[in-house]
Amino acid sequence: MDILSSKVEGAFVVMPNGRLDTNNAPQAEKLLVENISAGEKRVIFDFSKTDYISSAGLRVILQAAKLVRKDGRVVLCNANEQIYEVLEISGFLDMINYCSDLKGAMQSVSE
Amino acid sequence: MAKQQKILVVDDEPINIDVLTGLLKQDYRLIVAKNGARALKAAQSGNPDLVLLDIMMPDMDGYEVCRRLKADESTRDIPVIFITAMNQTDDEALGFELGAADYITKPVSPPILRARVKTQLALTQSRKELEKAYATIKTQKDRMEIELNVGRDIQMSMMPQDFPSGPGSESFSLYARLEAARELGGDFYDFFFLDESTLCFCVGDVSGKGVPAALFMAVTKTLIKSAAGSSRSTAAILSRVNSRLSADNEGCMFVTLFVAICDIHSGAVTYTNAGHNPPYIIDANGSMLRLDTRHGPVAGAMDGIDYREDAVVLKAGDTLLMFTDGVTEATGPSSELFSEARLVGLLEQSAQQEAESLVDSIVSSVHSFEGDAEQADDITVLAFRFHGEQPVDSQAVSVCKTWNGLRTTDEVIAWFETFASAHALDVAIRRKVKLVFDDLLGNVISYAYPDSGVGDITVKLALGNGVLVITLVDDGVPFDPLEKSRPDIDQTVAQRDIGGLGIHLSRELMDEVSYQRRAGQNIVTLETRLAEL
Numbered sequence: 001m002d003i004l005s006s007k008v009e010g011a012f013v014v015m016p017n018g019r020l021d022t023n024n025a026p027q028a029e030k031l032l033v034e035n036i037s038a039g040e041k042r043v044i045f046d047f048s049k050t051d052y053i054s055s056a057g058l059r060v061i062l063q064a065a066k067l068v069r070k071d072g073r074v075v076l077c078n079a080n081e082q083i084y085e086v087l088e089i090s091g092f093l094d095m096i097n098y099c100s101d102l103k104g105a106m107q108s109v110s111e
Numbered sequence: 112m113a114k115q116q117k118i119l120v121v122d123d124e125p126i127n128i129d130v131l132t133g134l135l136k137q138d139y140r141l142i143v144a145k146n147g148a149r150a151l152k153a154a155q156s157g158n159p160d161l162v163l164l165d166i167m168m169p170d171m172d173g174y175e176v177c178r179r180l181k182a183d184e185s186t187r188d189i190p191v192i193f194i195t196a197m198n199q200t201d202d203e204a205l206g207f208e209l210g211a212a213d214y215i216t217k218p219v220s221p222p223i224l225r226a227r228v229k230t231q232l233a234l235t236q237s238r239k240e241l242e243k244a245y246a247t248i249k250t251q252k253d254r255m256e257i258e259l260n261v262g263r264d265i266q267m268s269m270m271p272q273d274f275p276s277g278p279g280s281e282s283f284s285l286y287a288r289l290e291a292a293r294e295l296g297g298d299f300y301d302f303f304f305l306d307e308s309t310l311c312f313c314v315g316d317v318s319g320k321g322v323p324a325a326l327f328m329a330v331t332k333t334l335i336k337s338a339a340g341s342s343r344s345t346a347a348i349l350s351r352v353n354s355r356l357s358a359d360n361e362g363c364m365f366v367t368l369f370v371a372i373c374d375i376h377s378g379a380v381t382y383t384n385a386g387h388n389p390p391y392i393i394d395a396n397g398s399m400l401r402l403d404t405r406h407g408p409v410a411g412a413m414d415g416i417d418y419r420e421d422a423v424v425l426k427a428g429d430t431l432l433m434f435t436d437g438v439t440e441a442t443g444p445s446s447e448l449f450s451e452a453r454l455v456g457l458l459e460q461s462a463q464q465e466a467e468s469l470v471d472s473i474v475s476s477v478h479s480f481e482g483d484a485e486q487a488d489d490i491t492v493l494a495f496r497f498h499g500e501q502p503v504d505s506q507a508v509s510v511c512k513t514w515n516g517l518r519t520t521d522e523v524i525a526w527f528e529t530f531a532s533a534h535a536l537d538v539a540i541r542r543k544v545k546l547v548f549d550d551l552l553g554n555v556i557s558y559a560y561p562d563s564g565v566g567d568i569t570v571k572l573a574l575g576n577g578v579l580v581i582t583l584v585d586d587g588v589p590f591d592p593l594e595k596s597r598p599d600i601d602q603t604v605a606q607r608d609i610g611g612l613g614i615h616l617s618r619e620l621m622d623e624v625s626y627q628r629r630a631g632q633n634i635v636t637l638e639t640r641l642a643e644l
Contacts (some may be wrong), residue, residue: 055550089616
């Protein structure tokens with residue numbers, strides 16, 4: 001279960017592969033902390049390859065949002081129905097931008 | 112030597128004052144007043160122990176002085192002796208009516224004056240001592256009553272109130288009530304699971320009342336629970352409890368007991384009656400069986416008794432009703448007893464009732480029988496109603512026994528994926544369930560075993576009727592995920608409290624979530640419908 005990541009047009013895109021849960025949350029956290037510290041301020045979580053996320057995954061998102069907060073942005077995209085439901089139930093959709101696809105996310109994160 | 116007592120002498124004639132003070136000054140301190148108004152002032156400020164009061168005085172006579180002394184709170188209790196030349200009975204009567212303590216006529220005889228003064232002062236002294244003693248007793252009595260009430264509250268709180276309900280206890284219902292008499296009593300009931308499918312329940316009544324009975328009851332209850340931990344035989348449990356109670360039983364107290372152990376799936380009950388009122392089994396049609404066999408004497412009376420036991424298999428709809436003699440011996444206003452016959456009559460009409468309403472109707476029937484008469488003894492009723500196994504329409508059940516290892520969640524999720532594929536569960540359900548495993552099972556693994564011991568964790572899947580039921584069982588520290596959110600100890604980002612979010616998600620995503628603590632295990636049951644309604 002890897003956490004894929006890439007840099008696209010000045011944004012740091014994180015793609016949890018399969019799931020984002022207790023198992024790989026530490027890995028995702030480390031990746032994000034390192035890159036944000038190194039200057040990445042625009043972070044996109046692309047869930048197109050993610051089956052489900054648990055509360056451990058939510059924490060990773062929250063932590064990223066807090067790290068970039070002052071002068072950056074976190075945007076979420078491509079969630080399947082269940083991930084979207086989890087984001088909704090947890091109130092994350094009220095706090096963090098969400099776009100249905102990566103293109104929209106790229107725009108939103110650059111605003 | 113006690114302080115000299117003080118006497119107020121009231122007379123308008125200096126010669127009379129001289130005579131009286133001359134007779135008394137050796138033994139008492141004296142204050143003098145020459146008229147009524149001064150006498151009242153002196154009585155208030157001088158705080159005398161006795162007043163010698165002349166009747167015939169100008170302006171305000173002795174009667175009026177006495178009336179005012181008695182009307183004033185601060186002087187009311189000072190004894191008054193009238194001293195007068197008049198010796199008519201009418202005057203004496205009026206004097207006593209006004210509250211005088213005694214009457215002495217002039218000419219005053221020295222020994223009589225001294226004797227009567229001494230008597231009055233002694234009487235007053237005795238009365239004061241009595242009042243003081245009464246106040247002390249009352250304070251102590253009040254304190255004792257408060258302590259007894261606290262004791263009774265503690266005693267009552269020892270009776271479990273968390274009657275089994277919900278998943279795992281569909282096959283029966285159990286309910287009990289203990290109505291305590293005003294005085295501390297020795298009734299008790301208890302019920303507890305020995306394992307997932309074995310329930311032990313009992314009712315007992317300790318001889319006597321008060322603190323000794325309450326203490327003996329507490330000890331008995333504890334001994335039963337401890338003995339039941341190592342045996343499924345009620346005879347063995349009773350034999351053990353009896354020998355423990357009999358040892359060092361200086362007070363020669365004893366307890367009547369009925370102890371039962373039931374397999375909640377089959378309805379098989381093993382029971383032992385140690386000198387207790389025979390319980391009844393009422394079937395769904397109202398026919399009754401009295402379990403008259405006694406398997407030994409009351410417990411605690413004699414050491415070394417081997418108790419026996421019997422077994423009975425309850426049918427679906429059978430109720431086992433246990434009670435103490437507080438029910439049958441409840442007394443109505445005309446001293447008539449509630450009686451076992453009345454109880455039987457009530458039971459015959461109540462065959463269809465659930466445990467709770469049956470117990471409630473017996474207790475309220477006893478109370479209304481008692482009417483205004485004070486409840487003399489504790490009243491305890493416990494009903495166990497067996498429903499039988501509910502039809503299980505699960506097409507598929509799978510059980511995974513595991514432990515609190517680092518890879519457990521992954522293994523359980525892999526096992527679940529196999530189950531899900533075999534039963535063609537759709538992807539939405541799979542995602543939800545995987546989240547639940549990650550969050551709830553993850554919680555158990557991280558927090559249920561704080562002493563880093565190895566725990567037994569069981570996960571059960573049951574699929575049927577379009578519903579998937581997931582049961583998570585662990586033997587870790589008690590934790591009810593539904594009660595409160597667990598603080599997230601790893602939280603590094605403080606602003607938003609994210610602790611308990613996993614539980615919140617699981618509750619939102621599943622259709623039903625319930626929790627029970629039973630036989631040292633946390634049991635979380637989650638249900639989700641396979642298709643949205």
